[in-house]
Amino acid sequence: MPQPLIRRAGSADADVLTAVGAETFVETFGHLYPETDLRRYLAEAYALDRTRADLADPAKASWIVEADGEVIGYALAGPCALPHPEVTPDCGELKRIYLRRAWQGGGLGARLFGETMAWLQARGPRTVWLGVWSENHGAQRFYARHGFEKAGEYDFHVGDTVDREYILTRPPVSFSTVTTKTALDEHNLA
Template sequence: MTDVLIRPATADDATALGELGRQTFVDTFVAGFAIPYPADDLAAFLDASFSPEATAKKLKEPGAAWWVAEREGRLLAFANAGPNTLPHPDGRASHAELRRLYVSQDAQGLGLGTKLLALSLDWMEAHTDGPLWIGVWSGNHKAQKLYAAHGFEKAGEYQYPVGRWLDDEFILRRG
């Protein structure tokens, strides 16, 4: 893995980040977990979340941080953290949230998720005045186990919209 570079994302990464986010979401939740999203809802979500324009806008968000893992100029994984947006009564925007941690299917098992998580957690600890937060799909037991190993505990539940479809999500908190 010495040929993999982990670095802060730049505006030039917007298109590749969007493509990686879109493909990883489909690989994970549609193909992997077989969530039966209606086609219109999935398409609307993917466009709103991962179009080059949406990604470029998110990269400019004040108080947010992005990292990418790349090999030979191709993005393999990314992480995004920023001000907390999770709907928990104890949550504040001044707290930090891990918003996305995506590793492409062909980069699974390289340790990139763990490295990006450690980098994100260090950044979050330095940019919060309270606990750290993560939202995770209720059926993603592997991710929940990983986050629990880093001190996160379930603090609540909410519904995450994918178009009009609502995913049942857990809110995790550390600290």
Template sequence: MTDVVIRPARPEDAPAVARLGQTTFVETFVEGFGIPYPPAELEPYLESSFGLATTTARMADPAEAWWVAEVDGTVVAFAQTGPNALPHPDGRPSHAELKRLYVARSAQGLGLGTKLLAVALDWMAANGDGAEWIGVWSGNLKAQKLYAAYGFEKAGEYEYPVGSWRDREFILRRG
């Protein structure tokens, strides 16, 4: 039997979360969706976004909340929420944003993303004073379908930089 635990992240989870963030980004966007990020720029992006120092600092930020999903004691998914930072004219930092919801390829299909989303949405409702926000890559239809099932609707678009590459991102809003 597989032992699955969803819990708030702890400081000692930072190395596992950092590795998972880097690995899942590459598995999802480079390998899965085939986005041709410039190779010389991908590694610096991964380090600045998911490096251990960055992850440790973000996890220690009292304005953010993180959860992990463990399967048999191994961190295989995480969710990160915090003040909204998406570039939308109606968005405010006092609103809440789901910043990341990452599930390792090996753990997909276990319902961990949905479980983490539910926990994150509860936090967002309790810690924001307005709409709830999510940024999602325009080509990630599976994620968009999941968020739509929870009442999120497209409210805008923006370009998300990965080095000199620009991803077309959708801004989703609920409330």
């Protein structure tokens, strides 16, 4: 079986990014929310116009993960928009990173994470932020292994449902450190 391909998404990928974004969110978190809250959230967070705007924004980047012609995951990164007093315009944010459940746990997430981190650091080291659900302990452990620490909390709204979200941050790291560490982590996860 060929290794899944990770590539930068372009404007022609808007439809597929919108679809895989909504599908992976539902697969991961859909069971937590009333149907009306989930539908309302998906209609806003994964609207095609929003995806097109993200793809057209030069300050943001998206990636697609493909295996045998099927899109199995994606990531989105850009300027940090998290509600924390230490966030500056120079800060970056890993906004979304998802893989279909069947593809999790084999090191592919570390590869996708490495791509996004390299892009976030490409113009020089900068602080990176991300938000993670307070009950997603596996993701929290993954981010901790990559140097992220909890810096705060905020309310994350899915319709009328409010989740506790942790704000994690990592100080500036050079590109070579990111790629070397990611390569070592991939080796250890394989």
